[in-house]
Amino acid sequence: MKNALPRFLLLPAAVVGSLSLFALKTETAVVPDADNAGLKLPAGFGALKVAETGGRARHITVTPQGTIYVKLNRPNTAGKGILVLRETSAGKAEVVSGFGNYGGTGIFSTHEYLYASSDQEVFRYKLNGKGEVVSPEQPEKIITGLVNRKQHESKSITLDKAGNIYVNVGAYSNSCQVKDRQKGSLGIQNCPVLDSAGGIWQFKADKLNQTYGNGIRYATGLRNVVGLDWNAQTNQLFVMQHGRDQLYDNFPNLYTSKQSAELPAECMYALKQGDNAGWPYIYYDNQQHKKMMAPEYGGDGKKEATGNYLEPAAAYPAHTAPDALLFYTGTMFPEKYRNGAFIAFHGSWNRAPEPQKGYYVVFQPFKNGKPSGDWEVFADNFAGSEANAAAGRPEHKPCGLAQGPDGSLYVTDDRKGTIYRIVYAKK
Amino acid sequence: MKALLIVVGFLAWGSSQAVAQKKPAPKPAAKPSATAAVSGAMLTAGKAVYVQNCLTCHQADGGGVDGLNPPLTKTNYVLGDKARLIKVVLNGLQGEDIEGEPYNNVMPSFDILTDQQIADVLTYVRNSFGNKASAIKAPEVKATRATNKK
Numbered sequence: 001m002k003n004a005l006p007r008f009l010l011l012p013a014a015v016v017g018s019l020s021l022f023a024l025k026t027e028t029a030v031v032p033d034a035d036n037a038g039l040k041l042p043a044g045f046g047a048l049k050v051a052e053t054g055g056r057a058r059h060i061t062v063t064p065q066g067t068i069y070v071k072l073n074r075p076n077t078a079g080k081g082i083l084v085l086r087e088t089s090a091g092k093a094e095v096v097s098g099f100g101n102y103g104g105t106g107i108f109s110t111h112e113y114l115y116a117s118s119d120q121e122v123f124r125y126k127l128n129g130k131g132e133v134v135s136p137e138q139p140e141k142i143i144t145g146l147v148n149r150k151q152h153e154s155k156s157i158t159l160d161k162a163g164n165i166y167v168n169v170g171a172y173s174n175s176c177q178v179k180d181r182q183k184g185s186l187g188i189q190n191c192p193v194l195d196s197a198g199g200i201w202q203f204k205a206d207k208l209n210q211t212y213g214n215g216i217r218y219a220t221g222l223r224n225v226v227g228l229d230w231n232a233q234t235n236q237l238f239v240m241q242h243g244r245d246q247l248y249d250n251f252p253n254l255y256t257s258k259q260s261a262e263l264p265a266e267c268m269y270a271l272k273q274g275d276n277a278g279w280p281y282i283y284y285d286n287q288q289h290k291k292m293m294a295p296e297y298g299g300d301g302k303k304e305a306t307g308n309y310l311e312p313a314a315a316y317p318a319h320t321a322p323d324a325l326l327f328y329t330g331t332m333f334p335e336k337y338r339n340g341a342f343i344a345f346h347g348s349w350n351r352a353p354e355p356q357k358g359y360y361v362v363f364q365p366f367k368n369g370k371p372s373g374d375w376e377v378f379a380d381n382f383a384g385s386e387a388n389a390a391a392g393r394p395e396h397k398p399c400g401l402a403q404g405p406d407g408s409l410y411v412t413d414d415r416k417g418t419i420y421r422i423v424y425a426k427k
Numbered sequence: 428m429k430a431l432l433i434v435v436g437f438l439a440w441g442s443s444q445a446v447a448q449k450k451p452a453p454k455p456a457a458k459p460s461a462t463a464a465v466s467g468a469m470l471t472a473g474k475a476v477y478v479q480n481c482l483t484c485h486q487a488d489g490g491g492v493d494g495l496n497p498p499l500t501k502t503n504y505v506l507g508d509k510a511r512l513i514k515v516v517l518n519g520l521q522g523e524d525i526e527g528e529p530y531n532n533v534m535p536s537f538d539i540l541t542d543q544q545i546a547d548v549l550t551y552v553r554n555s556f557g558n559k560a561s562a563i564k565a566p567e568v569k570a571t572r573a574t575n576k577k
Contacts, residue, residue, distance in 0.1 A: 056494075073494070150522050150531050182519075182535040183480075249483050349492040352483050392486055397493070415493060 030091030030408065030423050037420050038395075040380040044334075047379070050093045050410070050419040051085055057412035057419060058105040059156065059324065059400035061114070063131030066405055068093055071116055073414060074103035082107065082116055084133075091408075091421055099136030105226065106157035106167075107400075115165065115205070117155040119148040122167060124205070143167060143203050145211040147196045151180075152224035158237070160230050165205040166237055167215075170224035171198035175244045175296045176280035183250050187296030191280050194220050198279055200228070200239060200271065219271045221309065223279040226346075227325035227401075233339050234369030237271045238313070240322035240343060244283055244294070245350040251295040259301070261354035262287065265315035266322050268341075268364070268371065278309035286315040314371040319348035320358035323399045327366075330407025333424045340366045342378065344398040344411060347389070355390035359383040361398055361411060379422060382413065465554050465562045473551025476544045480537060481552075489556030495532040497525035500556045509549075509563055513571040516545050542568040 032046025039047045056073035063069075068085035075081040080098025087093045106117035114125040114133055123139035142165070146155055152170025159165050173180050176191040191198070196212060199220035203210045218237070227240040248260030255263070265286035269277055278291065282305035285292045291309055293299030316322065324344035328337050340363060347358035363378040364371050383394035400412035404421070411420040484496040491498035499505050502525055504512055519536035537545070542565040553560035 150529075151533055153531050180533050180535060183539065246483060249480075349486065349495065350483060352486055353478065391488070392492070393488075393490065 030406075030421070032091075032423060032425065037418075038381060038384065039420065039422070041422065042378065044424055045422055046425050047420055047422045048091050050091065050421045051095060053083055053085075053095060053417035053419060055083065055417045056414040057083075057400065057417045058154070058414050059107045060402040060410055060412045060419070061107050061109040062402045062404045062410060063109050063114075063127065064111065064405050065131035067131040068402075068410070068419070069107055069109065069114060069116075070400075070412060070419065071104055071107035072417075073105065075101055081118075085419070091423070093419070097136075099133065100139070105154035108157050108159060110159060113205070115142075115157055115159070117157050117167070119153040119155055120144070120146045122146075122155065122157060122165065122203075140208055142205065142208055143210050143215070146201075147172060152197075152242070154224075154226050156226050156228055158228050158230050159205055160237070161232065161235070163205050165203050166218060166228060166230075167201050167203065168222075168225040168228060168239070169197045169199060169201055170226075170242075171279065173280070174246060175250075175294055177250070177296050181246060181250065183252070185250070185296070187280055187294065193280075198223060200225060200237070202273075216273070218273050219269075219275040219277065221275075221277040221279045221281075222269070226321075226323040227343060229325045229327050229341070231270075231327050231339075231369060232329065233327075233366075234270070236369070238325060238327075238341070239269050239271060240325050241267045241269060241277060241279070242321055243267065243318060244279070245319070247295065247301075254295050254299075254301050258354060261351040262318050264292075264318060265312070266318065266320055266345075267312035268314040268316070268322075268325075268343075269310055270313045270370075271310075275310045276308070277312075278305065278307065281305065281307065282309055284312055284315060286318070289315075314364060314375065316343070316345070316362065316375065317357055319350040321346035321348060324401040326401040326403060326409075328403060328407075328409070330403050332407025333409075336365065337363065339369075340364060341371070342401055342409060343375075344401050346397050346399055346414075347383070347392070347394055349392055352392065356392035357389065359389050359394045359397060361401070361409075379411065379420075465550060469547055469550050469562060470554060472543075473547035473549070474555075476540065476548035477551055477555075480540070481548065484532070484534070489552070489558075492532075494528075495530060496534075497528065497530050498556075499552050499558070501558060502526055505552055505558055506560050509567060510571045512549055513545060513563065513568050514575060516540070516549065517572060517575050538572075542566075542572065 033048045037047040037049045055076045058071045070083040081102045082100040084097045085093040086096045102118040104118040108115045122143035125133045149172035151172045156168040177185040179185040200218045201215045202218040203215040224242040225239040243264040247255040248257045264283035291305035293303040323346040326342045343362045345358040348356045359382045361379040364375040365373045382396040383389035396413035397415040399414040402410040409422040489499040520534040545568045546563045546565045550562040
């Protein structure tokens with residue numbers, strides 16, 4: 001830095017932008033893989049495989065110093081559920097350590113703290129000025145006792161700018177049937193699942209041992225939210241819901257197998273405190289653009305929903321499983337991406353016997369804090385081929401997203417544990 | 428190499444015989460000639476039941492879905508004790524590790540299927556997706572259903 005400073009001062013004022021500052025901070029430029037890590041990207045973008053972790057890499061966060069933390073679904077063979085990766089050269093990184101003896105999905109960092117979740121708790125770890133965890137073996141347990149009944153178990157997390165943390169507690173049921181996922185079984189009235197799950201709970205980010213009684217059920221009627229992010233422009237929480245499964249399996253007299261593959265939409269919601277998105281009573285039909293009564297609660301595929309339920313902000317193809325949402329605030333990507341949303345679609349299984357879909361990262365343009373214009377597939381071919389995708393046998397499944405300090409987009413894969421980094425190379 | 432395969436094949440045959448001998452049928456006198464052979468008709472009937480009831484979760488290739496629905500390929504459940512396998516279909520299953528892997532989804536009960544349908548679908552599963560095992564007959568399902576405690 002001592003040597004770099006005079007050179008920096010000599011640079012003409014016109015190029016003293018963020019770019020040159022960035023160039024000074026990093027030793028080497030990020031070099032995309034020759035095959036862009038096997039991904040299909042828009043013109044001008046490149047991608048590289050940052051590292052192969054070999055674990056089920058769920059969510060990911062990158063600190064301002066560039067340290068990468070990855071949450072594994074299950075602890076690796078060394079018993080570590082959180083991996084620490086540090087950049088080596090040309091944008092690649094290596095796993096330098098691990099900690100946290102629990103599996104899970106959620107991971108999020110602020111300048112001061114790293115937050116991570118198991119399937120029933122949330123922990124936080126103090127970070128030092130280098131973005132390193134100070135005491136990896138002594139986390140503070142901030143939230144405990146969340147419901148985990150082996151269905152929709154991921155406790156995804158994000159923070160607002162006012163010291164609150166938002167936690168998804170997914171419904172331990174497909175559609176609150178008396179007998180879960182059983183043909184013809186009807187819905188339980190006043191679905192009891194919603195008391196402790198099927199919504200987003202808000203807690204304080206700095207208080208220990210909070211559980212349901214200490215938190216607020218911020219929004220309800222959300223079957224399972226794996227991807228969520230705080231929109232700093234509108235100061236609002238956005239979530240991606242995994243829509244219900246098996247319309248045909250459970251109500252073959254009301255739906256065809258083809259309809260069941262295309263219904264219901266995977267929905268994006270912009271939440272306010274107290275909102276109700278309507279699960280299990282309704283689902284969103286993205287062909288009729290209507291909220292419909294669920295067949296478990298008197299619906300027949302034609303009856304529109306009644307009740308005061310939230311309208312989705314945007315809708316995406318059925319069953320494609322949005323597992324991460326990220327508002328892009330960087331400057332590396334072209335202007336159109338700024339403040340828009342990237343969504344990682346893990347890919348479907350509930351479309352069978354129709355061809356499976358997903359396994360891609362979508363870009364949803366935003367304007368004034370609202371989805372504006374059609375979404376587009378941004379990064380495709382995680383599956384490795386069309387045939388792999390159609391068969392539901394992808395090579396990789398995108399699951400987590402993070403923005404690096406330089407504006408790179410990181411993507412995790414929870415099938416093989418590959419960490420991707422997507423960069424824009426100005427032409 | 429060929430010799431090795433023959434030996435392995437023989438061992439596999441031998442051990443399956445041993446298993447068969449260890450578990451005498453509940454009422455051997457009732458079905459003296461029950462060889463549990465697999466007929467093409469049973470497989471066709473079983474496939475139809477599979478497509479209708481099982482395929483969404485376990486997939487067309489029986490490979491399941493990572494972390495959600497287990498594969499039906501050469502698992503202990505599929506190739507092992509028939510009564511236990513029949514009970515999975517009759518009662519459903521949740522929270523059990525399969526071949527050491529946890530699965531975060533629920534297998535519903537299919538007790539609405541007839542004895543014949545359950546026999547057919549399990550025979551199909553036991554002889555598809557790389558599996559090879561004896562057929563399951565309707566009377567075996569009937570017997571298991573009769574003693575099935577929920």
